[in-house]
Every structure is written in C-alpha cells, then in structure tokens.
Amino acid sequence: MMGPLTALPLTLCVLFAGMILVGVLDALAWRLLGRVPIDDDDRLTLGGLRAVIRRQSISTERPDLAAWRLAPALYFGLAAAGLALVPVAVAVGRAPVDVEAGIVVWGAVEALTVIAVFLHGWSSNALLPLMGAYRFVAIGLSIMLVSMFVLIGAALPAGSLRLTAIVESQRELWNLVRQPLGLPLFLLLGLAITLRGPLDYADAPDLAGGTSAEDNAQLRLAWQLARAAMLVAFAAMAATVFLGGPLGPVLPGPVWLALKAGLVAAVLVVLGHLLARPDASRMMTFIWVVLLPLSFLDLAIAGLEALR
Amino acid sequence: MSWADGVFWLLAAVALLTGWRVFRTDSMVRASFLLLASFIAVGAMMLMLGAAYLGFATIFMMAVEMMVMALFMVMFMMNPAGLNPMVMVHQHGLAIVAGLVTFAGLSAFALSLDLPDRPLPGGAEVIAPLGRELLGPSMLVFESAGVTLLATMLCVVILSSRSGRFGPSDLGSVPPAVDPAIEEDP
Amino acid sequence: MTLQAIGVVAAGLIGLGVYGTLSQQSIVMLMMGLELIINGVLLATVGFWSLTTGGLPEGQLLAIVAMAVMAVEMAIGFALVVAVFRRREVDMTDRLGSMKH
Numbered sequence: 001m002m003g004p005l006t007a008l009p010l011t012l013c014v015l016f017a018g019m020i021l022v023g024v025l026d027a028l029a030w031r032l033l034g035r036v037p038i039d040d041d042d043r044l045t046l047g048g049l050r051a052v053i054r055r056q057s058i059s060t061e062r063p064d065l066a067a068w069r070l071a072p073a074l075y076f077g078l079a080a081a082g083l084a085l086v087p088v089a090v091a092v093g094r095a096p097v098d099v100e101a102g103i104v105v106w107g108a109v110e111a112l113t114v115i116a117v118f119l120h121g122w123s124s125n126a127l128l129p130l131m132g133a134y135r136f137v138a139i140g141l142s143i144m145l146v147s148m149f150v151l152i153g154a155a156l157p158a159g160s161l162r163l164t165a166i167v168e169s170q171r172e173l174w175n176l177v178r179q180p181l182g183l184p185l186f187l188l189l190g191l192a193i194t195l196r197g198p199l200d201y202a203d204a205p206d207l208a209g210g211t212s213a214e215d216n217a218q219l220r221l222a223w224q225l226a227r228a229a230m231l232v233a234f235a236a237m238a239a240t241v242f243l244g245g246p247l248g249p250v251l252p253g254p255v256w257l258a259l260k261a262g263l264v265a266a267v268l269v270v271l272g273h274l275l276a277r278p279d280a281s282r283m284m285t286f287i288w289v290v291l292l293p294l295s296f297l298d299l300a301i302a303g304l305e306a307l308r
Numbered sequence: 309m310s311w312a313d314g315v316f317w318l319l320a321a322v323a324l325l326t327g328w329r330v331f332r333t334d335s336m337v338r339a340s341f342l343l344l345a346s347f348i349a350v351g352a353m354m355l356m357l358g359a360a361y362l363g364f365a366t367i368f369m370m371a372v373e374m375m376v377m378a379l380f381m382v383m384f385m386m387n388p389a390g391l392n393p394m395v396m397v398h399q400h401g402l403a404i405v406a407g408l409v410t411f412a413g414l415s416a417f418a419l420s421l422d423l424p425d426r427p428l429p430g431g432a433e434v435i436a437p438l439g440r441e442l443l444g445p446s447m448l449v450f451e452s453a454g455v456t457l458l459a460t461m462l463c464v465v466i467l468s469s470r471s472g473r474f475g476p477s478d479l480g481s482v483p484p485a486v487d488p489a490i491e492e493d494p
Numbered sequence: 495m496t497l498q499a500i501g502v503v504a505a506g507l508i509g510l511g512v513y514g515t516l517s518q519q520s521i522v523m524l525m526m527g528l529e530l531i532i533n534g535v536l537l538a539t540v541g542f543w544s545l546t547t548g549g550l551p552e553g554q555l556l557a558i559v560a561m562a563v564m565a566v567e568m569a570i571g572f573a574l575v576v577a578v579f580r581r582r583e584v585d586m587t588d589r590l591g592s593m594k595h
Contacts, residue, residue, distance in 0.1 A: 064335065100435055104364040111371035115341070118375065122337055122382075137375060144372075161361070161435060316495045320503040323537075327510045327530050331518065343526050350507070350537050356495065357544035362557050366536065369561060373529075373568055380572055381522055384585040396519045398588060403517030411509030418501020418538075426548035434549060441551035442558070449555060453562040460566045467573035470580065 007096035011084045018083075018232030019225060021262060025269045033273045055217035063214075064123040071120035072219065075226035078116060082109040082233035087164045089246050089253040095163060102163035103151050106237055110147065113193045113230065114140040117202050120223065121211030132210025135280045136202035140192050142287040143199065147189035149295035150182045153302035154241045163240055170244040178305055181298035183242040185291060190238060190268050194231040197272030201280055235265040316356060323349035331397075336381035344374035358428045361435045500541035507534030519586045521578075525571045532564045 059065075085102050087095040099105060114137055121133025155161055157178065158169035166175075176183050192199040203210040212220055239245055239260035246253030278286070326345040333339050347370035355363035397403070428434070442450045470476055474483050507530055514527025536557055543553025579585055 064338070067338075099364075100360045101364050104361060104368060108364055108368035108371060111368050111375070115344070115371060115375050118378070119337075119341070134379070137379060141372060141375065313495055316499070320499075320506075323503065323533075324506045324510065327507055327533070330526055330530070331510075331514045331523070336522075339523070339526065343529060346507070346530065347533055350533055353500075353503075353537060354540045357500075357540050358549075359540045359544065359554065359557070362540060362554060366561070369565070373565070376572070377522070377526070377568070380575065384520070384522055384575060384579065396523070396586075397517040398519050400517050403513045403515075406516050407509045407513030410512045411505050414505030414508055415502045418505055419498050421497065421501065423497060423542075423546045426546055428544045428549040432549050434554070437549070437551040438554045438558075441555055446552065446555050449559065453559055456566060457562060460569050464569045464573040467570075468576040 007084060010088075011080055011096050014236075015080055015083055015229050015232055018235070018261070018265070019228040022228040022231050022265060022269070025266055029269045029273045033270070049221070052217045052221045057216045057218065058214075059216070060124050060126050060214050063125045067119045067123035068219070071116050071123060072222035072226045074119070075113065075116040075223070076229050078109050078113050079226060079229035079233040082106055082230075083236055085163055086233075086236040086240050086257070087167055087245055088257060094246075094253075098162070098164060101161045103155050103161045103166065103241075106163075107144075107148060107151065109233075110144050110189065110193060114144065117195070117211060121202060124211075124214040126214045128207045128209070128213040129211045132202045132204070132207045132213070136192075136195075136211070139199060139201045139280060139283055139287070142284060143189050143192045143291070146185055146287065146291045146295045149292075149299050150179075150185045150189075151241065153179050153295075153299045154182055156299075156302045156306040159306075163245075166241060167245040167247060171247060174244045175242045179242075179298055179302050181294055181301070183238065185295055185298065186238055186242065187264075187268060187271065188291065190231070190234040190264075191272060194234060194268065195227055196231075196268060198275040198277045199283070200272070200277060201283070204277060206277075231265055231268060232261070235261040235268065238264045312356065316353060319349045319353050319356075322346070323353070337378045340374045340378040340381055343377070344370055347374070358432070358434060361438060497541055497545045500545070501538060504534040504538035504541065507531070507537065519588055521571070521575050521585055521587060524587065525568065528567055528571075529564065532560055532567070536560050536564075 081097075084096040085099070085105055087098070095102070117140065118133045118137050121129040121131075121136070154175050155166060157175070158165040160166070169175075170178075188199060191197055192201075195203045201210075203212050207213065209215075212223055215223060236257065239257060243260045243264070244256075245260070246257040248256035251259075277283075323346045326342045326349070330339045330342045330346070333342060348367050351363045351366040351370070353363075354366060357363075511527045511530030511532075511534060514530060515524055516527075518524045518527060539553065539557045539560060543550065543557065547553050575585060578590065582590075584590055
C-alpha cells in the first residue's frame, strides 16, 4: 500500500487525465457516429465551461439542498475510491489502496453509486428527476447483482479477493478468454453506473434529462464530470479484472493498464452511442430472465475451470 | 489515548448519533440513509477490529438494503420528502424507558465481563480461514443459512405477488365454486 | 478500543433499536429499529471475535449468520408490508386490529 501522500495525488491525477480522455472520446464518438444527439451541455469546451460557471443559479421548490449538492461529490468520491483500488503494477502493494478484500470494496462502490444517483434525482423534489431515480434504482440494483456473480467468477482462479492476486492469476491467460461471458456482462454494469446509452435510465432524454432535469448549470457540470470520473474508474477496474491489468510484454505495467483501460472506455463510449435504450420494464425482464442466468453460467464455467 | 482510540470513539459517535437521528428526521429517505451512515460507521469499526471481509461486506450489503428501504419508505409514507414535520410514535414514554433500560443493562453486562484477553494476532489471515470454515467444518450452518434465504425468497414472492392462483390477491383470490349455482346464492 | 468500550457502543445501538421498535407506528420505521438492534449485535460479535478468541473463524461465522438474519428480516418485513397494504391499505401497526387475512 502506498502512503496517503502518494496515493491521493496519484489517484486524482490519473482520474483527471482519464476524464479528459473520456471527454475527447465522447466528442469523437459524437462526431463520427452521430447517432445520439447529445445536449450542448454534454460537450464541454473551455469557453463553455466559463459560461456554465457564470450562469444564473436556479432551484426548485423546497429541495433537499444538502443531498442535492452532495450527490455529485459522492459520485465523484466513489469513482476516486474505485480507481484507488486498481493495481498499477504487478506486485503486492502496488495499488494506491491495496486491501485484502479489494473486489468486495469495489462491490460496495457499485452499491453506493446507485445511492448517489438516487439522491441526485430525489433531492430536487421534482417529478422527472424522481422518475429517473426510481427507474435507475430498479435497473441499477438488478444489473449490480449480475456484476457480483461475474466478479466472484473472476476472483475464483486467483483464490483471493485481492485485486493484485486477480491480476497475478491472469499471467498465463486473461480472464477475458477464460471466462468469455464475464467482460460483456460487466460492461453492461459499466453502462449503468456511468449512466450511458442503453442502460442510462437515470439521465435519459425521454425524461428531459431525468435526475439532472432540474440541475442548475454548475451542478450539471459537476454531475457530468463525476460521470466521466466513474467511467475512468470502471474502465480501469474492468481492465484489471478481465484484461490482465498491468500485465504485458515490453512496455511498463502502468502503460499497459492505461492502454487497456482506454480501450474499455472507448468501447463503452461507442456502445453508449450505438445501442438503443429499451423500455425500463423490458430491460428489467431481460436482466432477470437472460442476463442473471448468464452470469450463473459464467460462474459455473469459472468454477469448473478453477477445479481443473 | 492512541489515535486508533480517537478514531474508534469518533466512529462510535457517528454510529450512535445517526442511529438516533433515524427516528427524529422528518424525511423518510433521510431516515434510511442515516441508518446507512450508522451501518457504515459500524462497518469501519469492524475493519479496525481486523474483520477485513466482514467490514466491507456490511457496508456493501447495507448500501443495497437501505436503498431498497428508502424506496419502500417513499412508497408507503404520506410524507415521503419530509415537507411537513411529523411525529409518528406510540407508547413513547415506555419506548424511551425500555431503550434506556436495555442500554443500561447491556452496558453493565459489558463492563462487568471478565473475558480472556486474546486479541487477533497482528497480520493474521482472516478471510481465507473464514472461507474454509464456511465450506468446511461449519458447512451445515452455512448451508442452513443459504436454504433459509432461499425459503425467504419464496415466502416473499408468495406474500407480495399480486397475482394469486384464482385472480388478483387484493380482490380475494378465492377459488371458484364447484357448482355455479352456489356462487349466485348470497 | 477495549472489549468494554465496544460492548457499551453496541449496547447503545441496541438500546436505540429497542426504542425505535417500540415507539414507531409505521411498520417500515419499526423495521429500522430492528435493523439497529442487529447492527449492535454485529458490532458486539465482531468485537468478541477480534479481542477474545484470537481470531477463531467461528466468530466470523456467527457474524455472517447475523447478517443472514438481517436479510431475512428485511425481506419478510417488506413482503408483509406489501401484503397488508394490498389487503387493507394500512401501513401502521395501530391500525392492524387483527392478524387474520
């Protein structure tokens, strides 16, 4: 484990660099694919940023102000906590925060993220945000269940809940190959907790912005930044658990990790722009009837593989 | 007093204060998330005690549970957002006395305990032994818990599902009469 | 962080839980009281495990059983609230005169 004086600045620097990358990826995807029209607010430029900060602040009638202001901070903090768990090099102790039950901590980050999004929608005391929050909780908790089974499967070959051990177990074969169902299912969780594309039931345009519908400009900016941060954390985690994290020839570990995480982020951004969002109740049925059994199958495959 | 003691008492204060505010706030959503804060503080205390898995598992499990709780609160409460002050208590005096007596009795019990001082050895593995215990000597206990949870799931679906065998449960869901003439008879 | 200190904090949580369970009219709030009681039990269990057993795995097992109890309590409680509300449109304990269907 690194000391707090190294861990905190390192995590935050990587997070900010990643957020810039996410912004670039989003802009590129929008320009190249152009399927989903996004709000002007979503495309951040420096000039736009200044305008946003200066814009007049509005509010709703009797909101829960504390929760409203704190929700983006909570979301961002959870992203930072998730990213801090990721091992940057292959050796015990090479993650900013290296804990024995690392993958369980990531599970807690996922669960608390659902709460952050719910608080964001609920606290403005308005109809559309509340609907977004409710929809998101139903979908988010269900898809989280799927991701838990997938993550347990990824921990099986390592025989440990520690993320460095999970990386180490992929030295010969990545979990992507060993458990082919794992990464696709985990990516769906990524779409959900970063509020993107087919699983964006919180901030979708069909609810005029959903949980963000009543946000003033500054809050919306903070929320979008936190969303980008969560994508960075998720991409790094997916690269660690399924793509061998910092493992790779020639190049140093952190570079490999950055490349893999960048690839995962790009895939998520593209998926978010290309896939349509079904009705929430249909998605719910799909998750419970199709995805959850698939995650059981993934766990069975991982178990058989580990027994061999 | 070492810094660990300071952190411990801080967490204890958070756990108790938020636990108390649960019953004092007007907003149902705040009440469930205050309870979550109490659980997170207890989870952190467990981590300090060396329960590397249980501490995080508590935080994780309670986050999900309290999220569900908040949803149910909003569904069933006439005052979900806390726009109106409200007190919804009965036998308040009795409850306060019972709470205080419980606290006093259990504290006296805790303070009078004379148990062996065998702390967890520093740097000891705790997660792997727990797993071996669960799927080894104590498998029966673990599996009983698992079967109980499965039975719970079935119970919950049976109790709460709307569609009964003979129509919607809130309309009675009574079996049809064998002889149609009986049904027409008042 | 002695066993006595942990015991007192756990007793405080259990006492708060008893107060909530006895005083709240709403069934969901009552369940919060029950949760607080189990919260205290969990803390005490882990405290005993950590400070008096020298890391005996059975102590952690007991905490896991307490967690399972908590999950069962929550799930059955919510199912009962839903069932009672469907039938009688009631979510308060005082308005439940009988336990018959």
